Amino acid sequence: MTETQRKIGFVVCLVTIVLALLDLQIVSAATVPIVRDLDPAHGIDKIPWLVSAYALASAAMLPLYGKLCDVHGPKRVFTAAIATFLLGSALCGAARSMDQLIAARALQGLGGGGLMSITMVVIAHLKGPGEKDSGRGTNTGGLIAGGAMAIGPWIGGLLADHANWRWIFYVNLPVGVAVLASAAFALKLPEHQVRRPLDYLGAGFAAAFSSALLLMTDWGGKKYGWTSPEIMGLALATAVTLALFLWRQLRAPDPVLPLSLFRVRELRLGFAVQAILGGAMMCAIYYVLIYLQVARGIASSSAGLFLVPLAVGLGAAGLLTGPLGARGWSARTFTLSGTATTALAFALLATTTGPDTSLWLIRAELLLAGLGFGQLVGQLILLVQDSAPRHQLGVATTSIRFFQTLGNALGTAVFGTVLARFYAGHGPGGDITALAHLRGAAHAAGVQAFVEATRVVFWGGAGLMAVAAVLAWRLPQPPELPREPSRRSSVGAVGTA
Template sequence: MSSPRPAPARHDAAPAAAPPEAAPEGAAMTHREILRALSGLLLGMFAAILSSTIVTNALPHIIADLGGGQSAYTWVITATLLAMTASMPLWGKLADLFNKKLLIQLALIIYITGSVIAGLSQNSATLIGVRVVQGIGVGGLAALAQIIMAAMTTPRERGRYGGYFGATFAAATVSGPLIGGVITDTPGLGWRWCFYIGVPIAAVALVVLQRTLKLPVVRRKVRIDWLGALLLSGAVSLLLIWITLAGDSYAWASWQTAVMTGGSVVLGLLFVLAESRASDPIMPLRLFRDRTITLSSLASLFVGIAMFSGTVFFSQYFQLARGESATMSGVMTIPMILGLSVSSTVSGRMISRTGQWKNWLVAGGLLISSGMLLLGTIRFDTAYWQVAVFMTLLGLGIGMMMQNLVLASQNQVQPSDLGAASSVVNFFRSFGGALGVAALGAVLANRVSQYTREGLAQLGVDAGDGAVGGGGIPDLSQLPDPLRAVLETAYGHGVGDVFLFGAPAAVLAFVITLFIKEVALRGSQQAPQASGTASS
């Protein structure tokens, strides 16, 4: 149904006397105007993604310097993902209620503060705590960037502009490990600059957004669902803490497991109850009546596991299994990132041209599944060209699915629900990533410990002193050749097992996409008449 407004005004020229809804989000903007506004969003996204990828190749050095072990290694990543996951729905809901421009600037300020303090950390516990602050800022940037882009464009156009987000993701992902490796290997700098380097980029994004981003401010009477946010954060945190510590600090079958998993389930049920009664829920349950949103969220959960396992554990594989430097570790992951960049950009443009998106999701799920299964076969001495091919397949699949699952969900809702719908899908992807890093990190620690014990036993060395596996990240350059060979073999086999354990999640994502019903992308902001339900 067409809008009743007689003369739509431009975003930056709305009359002062006009009512709040007079300049709707999504009013026509030229391509040039959209690109100018997107420039600040993309800079902010670049800084946010850089904060995660830049530390991957530096982590072995960071954890060794701060005296942590495999648990600390995974939690430096997991802490950010946890905070990002828990905060995304709240940022998304706030975006539906408040000034989006001020919100994304606030997210940038939080990110900058966390980054500066992270670079000053003196122990792994402090670093993990500050990474939570960083994660809250990153959650805002990740959620709000896509929400603001959706507010400026129609669903049909979003495939095209979503390709820019995919390319930015790829650029930050490929440059992050390279920059982090160079910084870590440069004596005059050191790993602390991995956290500082994103600060000026985020500061520039603040200035650019102030000058270029002009959206209408829709003021509404609101009640923030703090109870829902607290319950969701608690449920997710308990589950991740349990997965990380189980099998190490306590047995899988123990009273701690019962308390944590039971507590997570109870908090989850209370969250559902709270959302069903909240006047402005952070995650409106009515969205899940739509089949596309429900299935896209589930697919995103499993895509997140595959995506983050690729970016997190490759650094350990190349540095600890193949003895490469931090810089070379970044160079050797380029095939995956190129695959992601190409498929994200190409699929986005083709989707905008045709309005059809399901085939890309199905193809992406098939490629991710193939890539993960093939990566499950790698060992410390697997030929690099084979690893590169497997990584490329994984990257191609992620690029086809990551942005387009959000796009499919945005296509189902009215403009007033864009923030919530976008954040729901992003939440499940981030939750899958956090879950995957925590669970697969525990798998890696266990498998490395097992393979190391077996290798030492073949050398006639007693491994009962606990010096391997669950201890600190080893410095291979300081080890004698026989022990170094044992550890390289252990990490090579262990990382391969990680991908094998993660492969079923990729297969599930592929299967789920088969059941998503395609709805051609709209050429206007208004959702179909029956967008809120699975059936009309």
Template sequence: MATTTPSGLRGADGRAGRDAHPDDGPSMTHRQIMKALSGLMLGMFVAILSSTIVSNALPRIIGDLGGGQSAYTWVVTAALLSMTATTPLWGKLADQFSKKLLVQSALLIYIAGSVVAGLAQNTGTLIACRVVQGIGVGGLTALSQVIMAAMIAPRERGRYSGYLGAVFAAATVGGPLLGGVITDTDWLGWRWCFYVGVPFALIALVVLQKTLKLPVVRRRVKVDWTGAFLISAAVSLLLVWVTFAGDDYAWASWQTAAMVGGAVVLGAGFLLTEARASEPIIPLRLFRNRTITLASAASLFVGVAMFAGTVFFSQYFQLARGLSPTMSGVMTIPMIAGLVLSSTVSGLIITRTGRWKSWLVTGGALTTVGLGLLGTIRHDTETWQLGVHMAVMGLGLGMMMQNLVLCTQNQVSPEDLGATSSVVVFFRSLGGAIGVSALGAVLGTRVTQYTEDGLAELGPRGAAPGEIGGGAFPDLAALPEPVRAVLESAYGHGVADVFLYSAPFALVACVVTLFIKEVPLKSGKA
């Protein structure tokens, strides 16, 4: 907490065996809270920037490094996977160690991954560096929620969740624009997409050192490394399966049986380990709480929709509409504007009323409608129409993301805030990782199918499918106009299919939120 408010958190006095809560003493003023959160929000900005800044640069990056759709998907999925696997670990460590030291460690890990990623000479090295980046981002994402919960009462938390949502939106809209400009600038190039976040991370380290002072209760701990390994291995095996199934091997094959069976065995081992561990990475007892269980399920499904809506837009704008990386970022502004508006407004109103369920349900409905509308787009869809569809989806996502975490934090005691917050973020990231991997494979298959059909219709004017790049991203400028038109149409239709397939997941998330029992946010202790 800020040094100006020693009475807000009165030090490591041992109460409840965890950090004290602000309501144990005089409340912090808004200015004091914002000062304490300033470095945290900067760290959150860095975390989101790391993933969004490369979104519009990825077609250029993968093209320069000689990769194809599979590499494109794994550059995104690798970061999501490591973030997913480590989020519960960060949350558990936050219940046991200095939260300030942990968030600073996450920033240093992010910096190391970013610097080496900028030096990558092939897609394999880049994917490995993205894994390192994801570990750091997992810590920043989980710890931002945990630290905020440790300082602010649940009733007031909605207001500050809105601020975090606004930071998320700023990084989400600023990242693609900045990444596009950097990629289009000859004297910089796409490698600076990885370097540019480093100064922000260094500034966040300094600000956190000066403004964030939380009490620490030191005790003997046992980190559940076995559980962390088993859940990471299970998820990784599933992602490898969905990425290559239907391409390198058939869906119904011995490889499928081996990978799915192995993932099930690893998952069962994880559950057995968690049931017996003295310090489980994900305490299974939390799921006895209906709100936590349902919010986790909703986060899983909304994660698919959320990441599908941000990852594949760059391919649509650059390969289906022929826009530059910079203009690709500009075109996503309607979606981000909707997200900023809904996350900020919902946070302020929730703080005043203490009521949050209607926002979750409405958000789920809008996300479903937005994805359904985006499923109808083609490469020549009117710009205003596309903007309306994106805005609807953005409004829905803004109402759901932070508020799913908020409603679970309201259900637990202070000692479980870290684990609970990270569980919800974990399932959202898991949904995103699985969604990006599976939908990326679907996109590759659909684009190939539409391209083959289009070239067949061209007849003698067309080219053989193998002449277009053998799975690598095509250089549209180098292709004859009839072939280029076929590819633009194929990518437009293929990305629309991805959105259409994502809509049912958002609908499931909406239905799940209907069954969450609303408990008005507390004004006192968590």
């Protein structure tokens, strides 16, 4: 590729990831208008599937996407994923019932699973032989990640209130078509002439495992009790499909997720840290928002604005990683610093959170957490891409996103169970849902018990990040020569945000 084509390709990748990030964020702000328009009587019960359909389809495709990149080349898979996402977006906008919208969201998720994961593979191929990067791409990637996280819900609410919720999906179409046209011109990526059989059976087992796990963690303790037949059945399905997936990977001639990757020290440690990071990010975002709404009485729309400091921290980390990388900071150094910073932020949240804590202090602690997360997400991807065999670059890159998805699901479930059980053992009313109906001294006692339960959750997040710091310490020391940041790291902060 020429230098101009590489620059256009890089912009294409940034825009693609912005599409993915915004689509994850803006739909949540329009659920009420969607239900009011499509099914005011019963649509509220189907809202969880509106989110779950996209997440399940996206997670199920991740292992296969990586293998498709390694077998067919990243450009074909990249354009196919975008085309699928755009088709799903068009069908979402044209839906006339909640069932049609949920089915279209699942199709959109099949393509959405590749918008961030395959894009990172494409970026890995954009760096020319011997090319140096000044860190400009890293700065841009971090700022875009933070900006998309901050403005996503706001854009969704704006479109839903002043236009029509269907434009949340239609707005993807002109941008996506421009991305496809630009990709066709600019991306000159290697294509593999020797075709290898794909492990579709292994991909099916991986999809079944991830779907069962996500449903179990999403429904457990909410829609069904943890000991209910439905959740126990999903737990059994998760265990069985995981065993079948591992068995298939050991026997398949060309497995969809080669277990040989785990023999590389950097890869297995990077995957582990990424999974922990996924759980910790859910802890920081989800349970801070719950604390603000339950303990402080802040409306959900206003509580969402507390994510702005977190987003600013991510953007600031993007600005810093480029210059620091140019001065010799390695992926190991950033991973150590990021895990330690995030652990400190959680410890501060656990120590200071109370019924009357200054909201500015909460914002400052979220800013610190964003600085920690921003150091981790891009550098972990860079670490994996630098350590993976070149012919397995696709599957290694998409695997890190896959492990983050599993970490998100497990973190949400574990922390939610800890919160609910601690409150049930120490608070009035039996469970957290009863807190809204308590009055006077009983309500004050309930808020205090909820705050204490939230502190336990934050201490759990600090403990997780401490484990991640230990894993980061075990990463091998980098070579003596200082490394220049590559374009691959430039969208790392975006790809896993």
